[in-house]
Amino acid sequence: MTVAHAYAHLFHVLIYISILRHVNSSESDTLLEFKNSVTNGNKLTTWNPSTIPCNGNKPNWEGILCTNDAISGIRLEGKGLGGIIDMNILTKLPSLITISFQNNSFEGEFPEFKKLRGLRSIFLTGNKFSREVPSNAFEGMRRLKKLYLADNHFKGRIPFSLTTLPRLRDLMLQNNQFEGAIPVFVSDKLMIVNFANNHLRGTIPKRLQKFPASQFSGNSELCGPPLKKCTAEIPISTIILIASVVVAALAAITAAFLILRHFGPSAKDSFQVPPTYVKGATPSDHHDKMEQGCGKTAAKKIDSSHKLTFFRNDIEKFDLADLLKASAEILGGGVFGSSYKAALTREKVIVVKRFKHMNNVTNDEFVKHMRRLGKLNHPNLVPLIAFYYQDEEKLFVANYVQNFSLAVHLHGRRSNVRQTLDWPTRLKIVKGIARGLLHLYNELPSLIAPHGHLKSSNVLLNPEFDSLLTDYGLVPITNQEQARDVMISFKSPEYKQHGRITKKTDVWSLGVLILEIMTGKFPANSFQQSKGGDTELATFMDSVMKEEPTSDVLDKEMGGFDKRNEGQMLTLLNIGLNCCEPNVEKRWDIKEAVNRIEEVREKNDEDDNIKHSKRRPWLSFKKN
Template identity: 50%
Template sequence: MAKEAATNHNSHPTTILLMLLAACFVVATCRGETDAEKLLKFRNSLTTSNGGDSALKDWEESPTPCTNDTQNWTGVRCSRGIVIGLRLENMNLMGMIDVDTLSRLPGLRSLSFINNSFDGPMPSVGKLTLRALYLSLNKFTGEIPSDAFAGMDQLKKVHLARNHFSGQIPKSLAGLQKLLQLNLEGNSFQAKIPDFPLAHLTLLNLSYNQLVGRIPDTLSNFDATSFQGNKGLCGKPLEACKSSISKKTILIICTVAGATLALAAIVAFSCTRGNNSKTSEPIIVNETQETKALKKYGANNYHDMGQNEIQSSDCYFVNSQNDEISKLHFVNNDREIFELNDLLRASAEVLGSGSFGSSYKAVLLTGPAMVVKRFRQMSNVGKEDFHEHMTRLGSLSHPNLLPLIAFYYRKEEKLLVSDFVPNGSLANLLHVRRAPGQAGLDWPIRLKIIKGVAKGLAYLYKEFPGVTLPHGHLKSSNVLLDNAYEPLLTDYALVPIVNKEHAQLHMVAYKSPEFNQTDGVTRKTDVWSLGILILELLTGKFPANYLAQGKGANADLATWVNSVVREEWTGEVFDKDMRGTKSGEGEMLKLLKIGMCCCEWNAERRWDLREAVEKIMELKERDNDNEDYSSYASEDYVYSSRAMTDEDFSFSVAG
């Protein structure tokens, strides 16, 4: 027994050593792979087009990818020492995206492989818990499985543009309730567009695919550019869908058309005899032209369209029967006076219909062409107040304001008369399809336009110091351009006389973030409209939120610009039709920054008009070769929207 005890005692150290080694093995097994080891394994699945991996070589130079919020490895985004995003863009990467390994990174929320050389089918991203996915500008092919995005309830941004995907848009993608942005542009998606939830969707681009059928009603408020390049699509905002018509329906239409023609003949006869009747309310008898314009252009202002899109009317303003003859009141003493009957006898061309009412071009017998705007949403203002306000507007004199010439008052209807501007509006030149070979607006002209707008707006602020919204309806269709491309602001200072309910439903100022949040506007609200106008001028994109009525219309253009600036920088921001930019890119960048600062979501942090105008007036057509423009590309100048407070916007790769 004593010998056995001694033997056990002598072997005890060896036993303890073996036990310690076994314990260390167990601990190592339980610890598992670190984020660094997982990322290095993921890197091994990648190659580059030149056969190397130099873009990610620094992944071996530091033992850990993250130190708190600091990234140690290229393309790795960190938060509190955890890997939360990969931004491996413009690296010529190819090979297989090892989703299984990425799925073992518990904090991964954003993934971006923009502008690489990945090909093959869509990666199985459904295994990841992502909020943002960017796979644009690669070579992925084939159909995306219908359930590819099933269960990805936190996904907010999906960018798959300019690949070679085909087949239907996955139904699971359309079912993402928190989706903010979707870009499928430049693929070969086919069939119909599924319905998408609209609770949060602010950016949509389905252009240049092979989609067919009617655009869902839930997407009809997006701009037409979101759907361009799909020959088989129809419905708002594109042309109306054609439907098959039965023989019975054709017979009914022909009968109604015949009756309409007969009525038109009677009306035409009355046009030639209407000059002898008495009037207090001008009436347009040829409403067919207006109907055409409304059907074709919806709620656009008359300057939104090309002037040669609508043919001249052969009819005239005529007079309604009334014993009282009202007077045309002139507020500009420098102009030739004409009588109301001169205006009523003028040949009338329907120019279009805006949110306030219809507009007509009236060519007087003496020669000059005038624009007559009819307003029916000013019935709450009394005659004396209306006369006083119109007289105030008539006293304004500035080279960047379209002057008011005269006005006409009835309780139910008002007419405002101004000069006709043949060059149309900024919206017309930016967004109406040009003839083949016709050049777009170059950078010097766009700079000239925005400087003129800023000067006109500053003048209004000086002349109306006690008015909250000196303009209130600043948008590209209310910026007219003379033959020298000098801008003329119109529809300004109308907020005090427009019915409040109508103003809040239709005027641009009431689509601002502050009205959406607090039901109120401030002296900085016009600055927000100026910022949107700047972004529209630089990007060539129409602010689709202007088409939405009432409260809740988000600043979608500013959101898009912010996203692109954070993700792709200026390459995708500026309008490709803008010529003469090589020597002015730095100045364009400055104007982009100004636009972002004017579009700050929080009105307290937004620039005031004085600061915005000063910065705009400092801009030049050509860059200063000695100036460093790199700071203007930093995230310090990224537009800050309400959505930026969301958790997934806390790191740049998620936008």
């Protein structure tokens, strides 16, 4: 290279740096302008002109997503922000494709998102919007895939411009005040929808009838599959008669309620709201926490006039009053709700799980599914004793298991709670998990993912270190938006790549769990509500193995590394890898996986020569 060429090259580099600095400076100014336009913007302490927002793909400012030094997303969730969203400011960020302001206090007119036609995702769930969404609000937004408007107070009709979007995939409109008919959508890519708890009426469009009834519940005037059959219009005289009967019935119910309230349990007997889940805590911080007490935070009361529903007649019955009076301590707060240890008597100790994110499930659907779960009986499943259903309160009651969860024993801080798991114990645990999972497949054949949320914190260990699966069979009764964000099945390769789970999804979860047990490594997204779960799991898997397994990747705390058992350890590790096959077609089904696990022994035969299970070369998960 000549001196002239070198100077020319340097000149171009300097020009590029100058342009880059100008772009970053411009975007910084735009974000600072937006910060000043919202209420409580001063909470965004990292947004300051002393640094640039993006450094390549790495953000320097909180809540910013970066791609090649450009701002591709804003994710400010639960920050206490309010006021209006000024789209005239945000249109100065041309690379913006994702906006999320969930769980804040924004209000006012619906933002003019159509000014940014490249947007792919809009998340506004849990704000204070209360006006109509203009009919043309989404005109021209042909790239929009995800729209989350739930838990606001939007009024009026569902905007017609939504129906014309060709790539729309997620549409969450529940818990608002939308009215009128559900329009017909042109997109055949809709995979997640929720219209529950609005004021919608009329027939559900044919293309949407494939979704569960829970996604349309709370709209008394909606009809057609999957809801009740549509009937002819009722004469006005009949309506008047029905109204009279309803008024009389309401008067009777009100009187009964006042009597129960006067003579029923006092407010001090109500359950207390537990401490909130802290993202980023270690498993021992937020799983199986003991001896914390319930605190004195105010809470919604459980109506003791309702009864617990028991699954079997051969157990000692108790009622809600007994539960409310029992001494209780919080065991932990997970993604579905909180768990309490309740001592009814010195001998009778139970666990009460208080579930949230199930409010779109009707009473009939919930009861029917719970009865199916209550019939399950297997030594590797935590049996359910009873359940309780109210619109805003759902409880599961099960026997208390004394020895904590697998997650605590693998990853908890060293204490008298945690015991190191040797190889025979880990093999016993894996076999118990596999047997329990196979029983779920056999007894719940209609469920695509009979467990759906298999991870180490959902495997309890009794004093003999037998595996007991918990939190199984919840997919059909869980709010679909919540299930997609937090349940392990929805972090599988098939869901990340194709937006679906399959009969082999639980096998993938089993494989991840086997690798966690054998390596002692912690797959972070099993415990955190991470949008990038597939990347985290891919990193976890790649850290376990690149090509062929060796004893170097096994958990050193497991002990017992010698020629008598090393081959069997690696055989089980290989089984885990085969269960984690990203290609669903090549992945083992549950029976094959369980059969292979059952063949693993504590020690090699003398003629084994440490032979390893045959498997395919390791491939990383494909990223979206």
